[in-house]
Amino acid sequence: MKELKISELMNDYTDNELFLEGQQTVDAEKAIKAVTERISPKKKTKVKPLFKALIAVAAAAALTGAVSAAATAVHEVWVTYTVDGKAVSSEALKTYTFVDDGKIIDEDGNVLEIQEVDSDDIKILYDSDITADDYDVRIRYDGSLESNSEIDSDDIEIQYEGSLDDNVTYTVNGDVVSAEKTVTYNFENGKLVTEDGQELELKVVDEDSVTRVENEDGTVSIYIND
Amino acid sequence: MTEQELLKALQKGDTAALEELIRRYTAYVSSIIRRILGGRTEDCEELTSEVFLVAWNSRGKLQEGKIKGFLGSVARNKAFVRLRGLHEDLPLEEGVIFIEERSVEEAAEHTDAAILLEKALSQLEKPHRELFVRHYYYGQTVKEAAEEMQINLSTAKAWLCRGREKLKDILEKEGYTE
Numbered sequence: 001m002k003e004l005k006i007s008e009l010m011n012d013y014t015d016n017e018l019f020l021e022g023q024q025t026v027d028a029e030k031a032i033k034a035v036t037e038r039i040s041p042k043k044k045t046k047v048k049p050l051f052k053a054l055i056a057v058a059a060a061a062a063l064t065g066a067v068s069a070a071a072t073a074v075h076e077v078w079v080t081y082t083v084d085g086k087a088v089s090s091e092a093l094k095t096y097t098f099v100d101d102g103k104i105i106d107e108d109g110n111v112l113e114i115q116e117v118d119s120d121d122i123k124i125l126y127d128s129d130i131t132a133d134d135y136d137v138r139i140r141y142d143g144s145l146e147s148n149s150e151i152d153s154d155d156i157e158i159q160y161e162g163s164l165d166d167n168v169t170y171t172v173n174g175d176v177v178s179a180e181k182t183v184t185y186n187f188e189n190g191k192l193v194t195e196d197g198q199e200l201e202l203k204v205v206d207e208d209s210v211t212r213v214e215n216e217d218g219t220v221s222i223y224i225n226d
Numbered sequence: 227m228t229e230q231e232l233l234k235a236l237q238k239g240d241t242a243a244l245e246e247l248i249r250r251y252t253a254y255v256s257s258i259i260r261r262i263l264g265g266r267t268e269d270c271e272e273l274t275s276e277v278f279l280v281a282w283n284s285r286g287k288l289q290e291g292k293i294k295g296f297l298g299s300v301a302r303n304k305a306f307v308r309l310r311g312l313h314e315d316l317p318l319e320e321g322v323i324f325i326e327e328r329s330v331e332e333a334a335e336h337t338d339a340a341i342l343l344e345k346a347l348s349q350l351e352k353p354h355r356e357l358f359v360r361h362y363y364y365g366q367t368v369k370e371a372a373e374e375m376q377i378n379l380s381t382a383k384a385w386l387c388r389g390r391e392k393l394k395d396i397l398e399k400e401g402y403t404e
Contacts, residue, residue, distance in 0.1 A: 006390065010302075010362050010363045011299050013295075013340065013363055014295040014340070015258070015298065015363060017352075017355070017356070017359070018356055018360065018363075025252060025256040025270075026270055026271050028248055028249045028253075030271065031248050031252050032249070034272075034275035035244065035275050035278045035279055036245070038279055039241070039279070
């Protein structure tokens with residue numbers, strides 16, 4: 001016997017009957033403005049060499065590096081970056097949503113399969129069927145940020161909640177290839193501050209709030225448990 | 227502009243075509259999202275925009291005759307994911323059905339789930355179909371749907387049961403394969 005979830009089957013349904021014209025809905029012109037703003041070209045911003053390492057730390061996996069800052073215990077930075085260091089144009093950005101049962105759902109509503117194995121290596125989410133796409137992921141950072149401190153692979157988890165531009169593109173390992181826009185973060189007095197001087201809200205994250213899953217090709221996915 | 231012309235223009239990266247797409251389908255997309263999320267206006271606006279952003283980024287994959295279905299599917303999934311993020315579960319009435327598995331040889335050809343769904347639901351009486359769609363497509367609770375349709379709860383549950391049986395029947399008979 002085969003078990004089918006009705007809600008998933010209904011993904012293939014188009015409702016032409018229950019939907020009623022004339023109901024109050026979102027203003028189309030507002031939607032146009034919101035969408036076209038997000039697909040418009042970004043201005044290029046130079047990345048200061050000093051902070052390339054920070055971005056690399058924020059974006060890549062299993063690195064060690066020197067970080068200069070005063071410290072607070074836990075920071076969270078949410079970044080969007082490319083797979084394998086290949087930057088893509090912002091128009092090709094793809095968003096993946098992590099849901100709390102360990103699954104990833106892509107923009108089309110397809111569920112991506114996960115292999116479950118524990119691993120301490122923190123690497124970029126990667127699925128062999130997906131190429132050169134951007135992922136919205138959260139990387140959690142746990143440790144103190146002091147001058148010249150080293151961050152090893154176990155510490156590289158940075159989660160971020162703040163008003164980060166959704167269309168920011170980063171490259172892996174700090175190599176800026178053709179990013180449309182990059183954002184630099186500075187650590188000042190224990191706070192994370194953008195290049196515009198905006199302080200980012202910091203939040204403590206429990207170990208239990210993230211789940212790590214190893215994929216078939218050896219990379220590991222990090223999930224936020226909602 | 228016909229749908230074919232719209233699709234061609236979109237695939238060429240014409241943002242005017244994107245604007246036309248948004249004008250045509252905002253009501254539909256936002257209606258789906260609003261039904262699932264309730265009265266959360268900001269969420270509705272945000273997710274509606276995201277649906278069209280997805281469509282734009284996936285414009286190479288859009289097919290004629292399936293644009294509305296694509297938008298609806300993305301809208302629905304985004305709304306459900308947002309609900310999960312708000313820690314609100316969807317209490318679906320017996321949300322699974324079990325069908326007999328058929329071998330590749332037995333199934334004459336791969337059957338399109340969308341066609342089978344339409345067939346199954348079209349065989350339900352209109353109020354039964356409406357209830358089924360309200361609950362399983364839009365995620366309305368049985369109680370809410372029953373109240374809006376002005377039927378009692380036990381009748382609603384019986385109708386849903388009938389809908390599930392009809393769906394199971396059609397899927398098995400037509401040799402549904404994933």
